Amino acid sequence: MTLADVINVLEAAYPPGRAESWDAVGLVCGDPAQSVRRVLFAVDPVPVVAEEALDWGADLIVTHHPLYLRGTTSVAATTYKGRLIHDLIRNDVALYTAHTNADVANPGVSDALARAVGLVGDLVSLQPFPDDPWRGLGRIGELARTMTLGEFAEQALAGLPTTSWGLRVAGDQSRPVRRVAVSGGSGDSLLGTARAADVDVFLTADLRHHPASEFVETGGPALVDAAHWATEWPWLDSAASILSSSGVNVETRVSATVTDAWTRGY
Numbered sequence: 007m008t009l010a011d012v013i014n015v016l017e018a019a020y021p022p023g024r025a026e027s028w029d030a031v032g033l034v035c036g037d038p039a040q041s042v043r044r045v046l047f048a049v050d051p052v053p054v055v056a057e058e059a060l061d062w063g064a065d066l067i068v069t070h071h072p073l074y075l076r077g078t079t080s081v082a083a084t085t086y087k088g089r090l091i092h093d094l095i096r097n098d099v100a101l102y103t104a105h106t107n108a109d110v111a112n113p114g115v116s117d118a119l120a121r122a123v124g125l126v127g128d129l130v131s132l133q134p135f136p137d138d139p140w141r142g143l144g145r146i147g148e149l150a151r152t153m154t155l156g157e158f159a160e161q162a163l164a165g166l167p168t169t170s171w172g173l174r175v176a177g178d179q180s181r182p183v184r185r186v187a188v189s190g191g192s193g194d195s196l197l198g199t200a201r202a203a204d205v206d207v208f209l210t211a212d213l214r215h216h217p218a219s220e221f222v223e224t225g226g227p228a229l230v231d232a233a234h235w236a237t238e239w240p241w242l243d244s245a246a247s248i249l250s251s252s253g254v255n256v257e258t259r260v261s262a263t264v265t266d267a268w269t270r271g272y
């Protein structure tokens with residue numbers, strides 16, 4: 007298989023044209039003509055993931071987060087990112103990113119997150135595209151039964167990969183919850199949308215004190231704030247499965263290395 011064959015499958019599932027205008031998705035390094043046998047999926051393009059790829063003999067790393075997002079004038083090995091790019095190119099390892107185009111896809115990042123935290127049945131987009139209601143940011147779904155906010159938090163914690171500090175919850179722990187909104191990654195911008203969607207709880211990552219406090223104090227849904235990496239990691243399996251079942255003959259692996267920025271909670 008060539009890298010171009012793999013990219014065709016990924017771009018059918020995660021059309022680059024659906025990425026946000028500020029985003030940088032697609033091929034970061036690699037030659038579309040090079041052959042690909044092993045593909046490693048990871049959230050972050052960081053040195054520990056590159057090492058894992060080299061150790062396993064991967065030909066391609068597919069990450070959720072972009073390596074370069076802003077204008078770049080040097081990939082010299084004297085820089086942090088340049089070092090990583092050098093290590094990859096020297097070892098014939100390609101790097102490909104599916105970021106906001108994977109967030110809005112169906113199935114995308116938030117579908118995998120929704121299933122991981124126990125949402126069952128149909129999922130609908132929290133912020134659907136006007137021209138495509140089946141795609142968009144976030145998902146809304148229901149739990150199998152009504153439970154307390156505390157029980158939901160325990161269930162979500164068990165369903166997500168383990169990180170140094172687990173979850174934070176805002177709201178009355180005994181509050182009954184059933185209708186849930188989720189959004190993988192930083193979900194601050196969706197607080198208003200979650201409130202308007204009349205859900206019982208909104209689970210996302212990277213929430214800040216002031217918006218979260220005001221949201222809960224003014225009668226909004228309860229909030230669950232998880233580790234950024236943990237909310238996006240469930241998608242890796244989904245993306246790997248799409249590639250495996252596409253007929254492209256490659257071996258896939260999902261990196262279990264925790265690359266969340268926060269490495270210890272006290």
Ligand SMILES: [Zn+2]
Pocket residue numbers: 071190191192234238
């Ligand atoms: Zn993210």
